[in-house]
Amino acid sequence: MPGTWEVRLSGSGGQGLILAGIILAEAAIIDGQNVVQTQSYGPAARGGASKAEVIISPEEIDYPKVERPDVFLGLNQESVLKYMTGCKENGLAIVDSGLVNHVPPSKARVYSLPITETARKQVGRELVANVVALGALSALSNMVSKESVTTALLRRVPKGTEDMNRKALELGFGLAEQALSAVVGEN
Amino acid sequence: MPGTWEVRLSGSGGQGLILAGIILAEAAIIDGQNVVQTQSYGPAARGGASKAEVIISPEEIDYPKVERPDVFLGLNQESVLKYMTGCKENGLAIVDSGLVNHVPPSKARVYSLPITETARKQVGRELVANVVALGALSALSNMVSKESVTTALLRRVPKGTEDMNRKALELGFGLAEQALSAVVGEN
Amino acid sequence: MSTEPRLIQGNEACAEGAIYAGMRFYAGYPITPSTEIAEILARRLPQVGGKFLQMEDEIASMAAIIGGSLTGAKVMTATSGPGFSLKQENIGYACMAEIPCVIANVQRLGPSTGVATAPAQGDVMQARWGTHGDHPIIALTPSSVREAFELTVRAFNLAEQFRVPVILLMDEVVGHMREKVTLPQPGEFPVVNRVKPTCSRENYYPYKADGDKTPPMACFGEGYRYHVTGLFHDESGFATEKPEIIDWQLKRLHEKINQHLDEIITYTSEETEDADLVVIAYGGTARAVSRAVKLARQEGRKVGIFRPQTIWPFPEAAIGELAASGKKLLVAEMNYGQLLLEVQRVAAGRSEVHSCLQSNGELTQPDVILTKIREVYEHAPGN
C-alpha cells in the first residue's frame, strides 16, 4: 500500500470510469494518502476510448498525469490499444475478458477478467461493471483498503442502489481472488 | 503666397468651418501647394467651440496640426477665447464683429469684420457666413489666389447655389479690401 | 464547512473559494472547460442566499456582473477562450469605471474553437491586452486545486481593494483535476471588503482618491446618486475631454496598481538560491516542471523553479533579480511563448533566456522539460 501508485482506468464513454476513478481517489484519501485524479474529456468521452487517471501517494504529487501506469484497467478493446502502452514492469493490467480480444505485449501482469459479464449476470446490470472493476483492481493491487473503497463507494452512489453496488464491489474482490491463481499473461 | 501658412478656422458647430477649411485647402492644391487639413470632432462640434485647421506649404508637411496660427478666424465668442491664443507675431486674425465682443490680447493683426451680418443682409442667408469669411481671409492673407478659391468653392457647393456662394465670396473679398484701411487692433 | 480533506476539482475549488470570499452574484454562459464553476454555483448560490444568473451570452454575463457589483455585491463570471474574447469590451469598461469583479478564464487550446477540452496557456497575453486602450490588469494563476481556492479568494480581495476586474487565469489541467484538499474554515483566510464612502452625498466624488489612489465606492440604492460611465470622466464621474483630466485619470488607474505591486505580486520559488538555471512556469505546466526540477536535482544539476501566482502585473522585480544574478532562465509554458516575451524583456540581456514551449493540447511531460533542462544546463556557467 505505501509508495506511489499511478492508475489508469480506460474504456468507452458510458462505462463510468470517471466515477470509478473518483471513488478510488476518495478511498485513498480515507486511507490518508494524497491523490490527484484527472480524466480525458471531449467528444471522445461519449464513446470510443476515454480514460480516468488517479495518482495515489503519501508524498506531495507534482505531475498530475499518469506517465507509466502501475495499474491499468481496460474495459474495451479500443481503449486497451490506445492507453495500455507504457505500463510499468511488474505493473498490473486488468482487461475485460468479454470485450477485449487483443492485448498488446506488456511488461505488466495482465489479468483478463469477466468484469462486464459478472455485472450483467450476477448483478443483473451491466452498468455496475465499473464497480466490479474497482473491486477487482483494488483487491489485486492492494493500493487502497477494502474498507476504504467500500466506504468511498457508498458515499458516492445514489440512494437505493447501495446494496447493488456493494454486491458488485464484492464480486470484484472475488474476481481478484480467483485471478490470483489464474494469471493470463506476464511478459 | 510662398512659405508655410498655418490656418485655424473656428466658430460654433453649425457655422460650416470645416467646409471652409476644405475649400481653402483645395484652393491651395489648385495653386500647386501641399496641404494638410484637420478638424476637431466630438460633441463639441455640435455647438460651442469647434475648429478646422489647414496648413499650406510648398514643402512636405510633417506635423499636421497648427501650432501657431499665421491666420486665425473666429466666428463666435467662445471659439475666439478658446482657440485664438498662440497666433504668430504679424499673423492675421479675423473675428466676426457681430458675434465677438471680446478679443484677447494678441500679437496678430486683428480685423473685426461684419461677416455674419454681411451674409444675412447682403446675401440673405446667414448660412454663407463661412464663405464670406473665406473670401475675407484669403484676400487679406493672400495665401491662395482669388481664382483658386473661387474654383475650389464652386466645385464643392451644391448645384443651384453657385451664384449665391460666389456672391458671398466676393463680398468677403470686398470686406478685406475695406478692412485694409480699418485695422481694429494691432498689438 | 467540513474540516475533513475532500476530493475536489479545480473548478469546484474556484466556486467554493468564491463563496468563501463572499461572492453572492454570478452571471455566466457555459463553456468548456469552465462549465463546472457555473454548475456548482447554480446549486450552491441559492443555498447561501446568492444569485445565479445564466445570461444569453458572455457579453451579457460580463455586463450583468458589473451591474451587480454596483449594487454592492461581490461578483464573478467564468468562461474560456472564445467567451473571454467576447467579454473583452466590457472588461475594459470595468477597468475604466473601476468596478470590482472576478473573471475566471479556464484556458483551453486556441485559437478559435481550437480544442475545447485540451489544456493550454494561450491567453496569457490576452489577459493583459485583450481589451482596447491602455489599462492595468491583475491576473492570478493557480497550479493546484488548493491554490485555485486560495487565489480565487485573493482575486476577490484584490478586486475589492483596488476596484478592478481581476482575471483568474486557470488552465484546463488545474480546472479539471481533482485533488485532496481541506477547505479552510471561515476566518482562516483573510477576506477583504470594498471601502465605501463615509462622507455625505454632497461631498462624494466617486473618482476622487486618497494616496492609495483607489476611491471609495458607493452602492447604488444607498442615496449617493452618482454617475458611472465608460467615457473618460473627472472625479465627479462625468464625461470630460480635457487632456489634463484624462491624463490624471489614466495615471491614477495605473498607479493604484503600480503603487501596490508588493502587495499584489506573489510567487513561489524553490531551490533557486544556489541554482544555475531557474525554470519559470505557472499553472498546470508548473506541476510538470516541479517534477523535472526534482529529477534534475537528482542528476546533480542545480536547477530551481520560479512560479508566479500573480502573472499580471508581471513579477518584474523578482525575475529581474534572477536575471541580474546571471542565472540562466528557462520559461516553460503551454503556448508559443507569451510570458517568455516578458522574461526576455526584463532579462534585458543580463542572462540567457531559453524556452520549453508546447501547444498541442497535451500537458507538457516532465521528460520533455528535463531534456530541455539538460540541454540548457550543459552550457551553464561553471559547468
Place this chain on the structure above:
Amino acid sequence: MSTEPRLIQGNEACAEGAIYAGMRFYAGYPITPSTEIAEILARRLPQVGGKFLQMEDEIASMAAIIGGSLTGAKVMTATSGPGFSLKQENIGYACMAEIPCVIANVQRLGPSTGVATAPAQGDVMQARWGTHGDHPIIALTPSSVREAFELTVRAFNLAEQFRVPVILLMDEVVGHMREKVTLPQPGEFPVVNRVKPTCSRENYYPYKADGDKTPPMACFGEGYRYHVTGLFHDESGFATEKPEIIDWQLKRLHEKINQHLDEIITYTSEETEDADLVVIAYGGTARAVSRAVKLARQEGRKVGIFRPQTIWPFPEAAIGELAASGKKLLVAEMNYGQLLLEVQRVAAGRSEVHSCLQSNGELTQPDVILTKIREVYEHAPGN
C-alpha cells in the same frame, strides 16, 4: 481615376485603396472615428458592382466578411476600439481557418468608450494579442493619407497571399486628416490575388501547403465541397484532436508568416545612419517626430527616425540592428508604452531604450518630443 492631386481624408484613402486592391465586399457597423470608411464605401461599392452590408453589430460584421471571403471576394471591415474588441473572437476564427480579410481599426482613445473622437495608439498590443490562443497576425500602420491608401492595398495583398486576417491599424489623426494625394492609376501598384487550387476536387486538401506553407484556397460554389472549421483540423479541414497534427497545424500557421518576414515587414528610416539617437514612432505620432527630428538636427543633434509600417510581425531584426549598434532608442507613441515593450525586449540591454508617451487624447506635439530628445541626447555616448 483622376491623375489630378486631390484633397483626400485618411479614411477615404483607405476606402479607395480597398477598392483599388479589388475589395468588393464590405460589412461593418458604424463607429467613430472609422465611420467615413463605411459611408464612402456605401456609396462607392455599388458603383463598382461591389457589396456593402451594414450588419447588426461588429461580431456579425466580422462573421459576414469571413463568409464573403469564402465565396472568393476580397473583403473588409472597419471599426475602432470597442468594435475591435468585439471582433476578436471571429478574428481568431479567421486566423485558424485561414480566411483572407482586412480589418481596419482606426484607433481612438480607450480604454472602454474613452473619448470617441480623440487620437490614440492604445490598441497596438491588442492587435497582436486580442484574441485567445496563439496565432500570428499582420498589422500595418500608416502615417499619412497617401500611405493609408498604399498600406490598405498592401493589407489586401498580404491577406490574400498568406490567407490571414490583416489589421490596418490606423489612428484618428491619420484617419481624419485630409492631405493632397494623387491616387495611383490601375496597374501602378501591384495587386495580389489569392492562389486557387488547380487540382481536382478529389486531390484538394484545403489545408495542405507547399513550402511556402500557405495552402491554395478554393471558393465556395466552385465544386470543391470542402469543410471549414475553427476547430483544430488536419489537412483535409476536418476536426482533429491529435497532438501531432495540432502541432503541425499551429506551426504551419506561424511559419507561413515567419518564413516571409522579409516580404512582410517594411519600414522607413531617415537619418539613422549617423545617428546617436533613433526615435521609433508610427502613425500620427511619427508626423510629430519627423518635425522634432528636423528641429533636433537643426540644433546639431544626430537624431534619426525609424518608422515601422509593419508593426506586427514586429520588425525585430531591423530594430535589433539599431540596438546592436549601440544607438540610443527613444520610442514615441500615444499610449502607455506598448511597442516600447517589444523594443525593450529586442534591445536586450544592448542599447538604452527611452520613451516619450502620451495618452491624453491629443496628438503629441513636436516640442514635447524635442524636449525628450534633448534630455536623452545629453547623455548620449560621444556627447
Place this chain on the structure above:
Amino acid sequence: MLPEIEQYFRLEKLPHMWCPGCGNGIILHSLVKAIDKLCLDQDRTTMVSGIGCAARASGYLDFDTLHTTHGRALAFATGVKFAKPELNVFVLTGDGDCTAIGGNHFIHAARRNINLTTIVFNNNIYGMTGGQYSPMTPNSCRATTSPYGNLERPFNLTELAIAAGATFVARTTTYHTKQLTDLIIEGHKNKGFSLIEVITHCPTSFGRQNKMGTPADMLKWQRDHGISAMRYENLNPEERADKFIIGVLHKTEAPEYTTEYQKLLEKLG
C-alpha cells in the same frame, strides 16, 4: 424653473448636449413627470443607458445612473435589478442601441420578463455617429450608409417585444407628451418587462437627410401620423399606410424573473 426639472435633473449638466430641437429632451421631461407622479424614491431608482445620443440621457438625471457600453444597457440593468430587486430600474436606450447591437439583450430581457421599464428613443437613425441607418430606419430612407435609399426593412419593435415575451408594450411620440408620461407610469407599474417605444425626432441626422423640415415640422409629422388604435381601425388600408398606432399595444401577466428567484431563495432558505 420647472419644479420637476429642479427636482430630478442634475442642473449643473444643463443645457444638455443634444442638438437644438432634438426630441430627447422632451422625452426626459415626460419621464421625470412620470417619476414624480409615481412618487418613486429618488435614492432607490436607477437609470441605465447604453451609448448614443439617447443614451446620454442618464447623465442628466439625478439618480444612480449607469452609462454603459453600446447595446448592453439591458444586460447591465438585468444585473442591477437581479442583484437588488428593490431598486426601480429604468433603461434609456436608442433604437440602434436597443435593436441593432443590443437586439439580443432586448429579446432576452423580454423573455425573462424581468421588471425593467425600458424606454426606446426611436429616432430611426444612428444619431450619435452622424446618421447611418438603423434597424428602425424605414425602407427607402436616406442615411449616410444608405445613399441610394435604405434597402432593409425595419423591425416592428413592439411586435418583436410582444413575441419575445414583454408583458407591457406601448408606443407613442414626442408630440404626445402627456400620453408618454401616462405610459411610463403604467409601464413602471407593470411587474415585468415593459417597453415604451417613443418615436422621437432627430432633426440633425434623420430629419436633414430626409427633408423633414424643422424640429417643429417633425413634431407635427408625429402628431399627424401617430393615431390611436380606435382611429386606426376606422381607416382604410391606403389611409393606414403611413400611420402608426400609439397607446398601449399589449398588456398581460406572467411570472416576473426576480420574483421567481426570490421564491426559490425563500424555499431553500
Place this chain on the structure above:
Amino acid sequence: MLPEIEQYFRLEKLPHMWCPGCGNGIILHSLVKAIDKLCLDQDRTTMVSGIGCAARASGYLDFDTLHTTHGRALAFATGVKFAKPELNVFVLTGDGDCTAIGGNHFIHAARRNINLTTIVFNNNIYGMTGGQYSPMTPNSCRATTSPYGNLERPFNLTELAIAAGATFVARTTTYHTKQLTDLIIEGHKNKGFSLIEVITHCPTSFGRQNKMGTPADMLKWQRDHGISAMRYENLNPEERADKFIIGVLHKTEAPEYTTEYQKLLEKLG
C-alpha cells in the same frame, strides 16, 4: 446503403459523433431527402453551422460546409449569401446557438428577409456542454444549471421569427420525418428567410435529467404532443396545455434582401 446517404454524406465521417439515439441524425436524413427532391446542385449549396452538437451537422454533409463560431452561423451565412446570391445556403443551428448567443443574428436575418433556409435543432438544452438550460428549455425543467427547476420562460421561437420578419415559418419534430422533408422543401422554395424549427430529442443531456425515457420514448412523446393546427383548434385549453402545433405556421411575401441589392446594382451599373 441508402442512396441519399451515399450521395449527400461524407461517408468517411460516419458514424457521426452524436450519442446513441440522438435525434440530430434523423434531421439530417430528412434534410438530404429534401435536397434530393429539390434537385439542388450539390456544388452550389452551402451548409453553415455554429457550435454545438447540432452544429456538427455541417461536417457530415458533402457540400461546401462552414462550421463557424458559437451563435454566429447566421451572420457568416449572411456574408456567404450576400456575396454570392446564387448559392443555396442552409443554416443548421442548435437552440442555444440560434436563440441564446445567436439571438440577435436570428432576428436580423429574419428582418432582412435574406434568402437563408434555417433549420433549428431544438433539443431544449445546451447539449454539447453537457446539459445547461437554454432559452428554449421549458419552465421548471431540470438542467445542470437549473438544479431546482428552470425559472425562466422559453421563447416561442416561431412567434419571434414571425415578429422579426421571417417570411416562412414552420415547426415539426424528429418524429414527423416526412413532414420535415416537406417543410424544408417548402422553406427552401420561399424566396426569403425561412425558419424550420425541429423539436429533436437529446436523450443524453435533456432526456436523462428530465426522466424522458429512451430515445424511442422521446420520439413517441413528440408524436403525441406535436399536432396539426386543425387538431389544435379542436382542443380545449386544458388539452392544449402540453401540445404544440406543427406544420407551416406563417407564410408571406416580402422583398428579399439580396434581390433588392441586385436591383440596386443593376440600376447603377
Place this chain on the structure above:
Amino acid sequence: MTGSESVTELSSVPKLPQTKVVVNQAWCKKCGICIAFCNKTVLAFGEGNRVEVAQPEKCVSCGICENFCPDYAITLEVEEA
C-alpha cells in the same frame, strides 16, 4: 344687456394667478419649437435668433411652449401680485 347694473364688479372676482412666459436664454437653443406651437403668436425670433416674448398680452397660459421645449428653457411663471 348693455349697461345692466346687475353686472358684478370685475375687480371683485378672485383672479387666477397671473402667469408670465419666461425664456431662459442660457438654455434656449433657438430651435423654434415654442414659436411654432404657440397658437397665440406670443413668441417670436428676435435679434440673433433670440426667442422673445413679443406679445405677452396674448398669452393664454396654455403651457404648450413649456411642454414642448426640449431644453426646459421656457416656463410659465406665476407673477407676484
Place this chain on the structure above:
Amino acid sequence: MTGSESVTELSSVPKLPQTKVVVNQAWCKKCGICIAFCNKTVLAFGEGNRVEVAQPEKCVSCGICENFCPDYAITLEVEEA
C-alpha cells in the same frame, strides 16, 4: 370458393421486389429506436446489445426502422432474385 380452378397461379403474379432488413453494425449505436418502432417485432437486441433481425419473415417492408434510425445503420435492401 375452396379449390376453385379459376384461381391464378401465384407464381405467375409479378412479385414486388423482395426486401431484406440489413443492419450495418459498424454504424449502429444500439439506441433501440428501430426495435421500439417496428410494429412487427422483427428486430431485437441480441448478444452485447447487438441489433438483430430476429424474425425477418415478419417484416412487411414498411421502412419505419430505416426512416427513424439516426445513424442510417438499418436499411431495407432489395434482394437479388
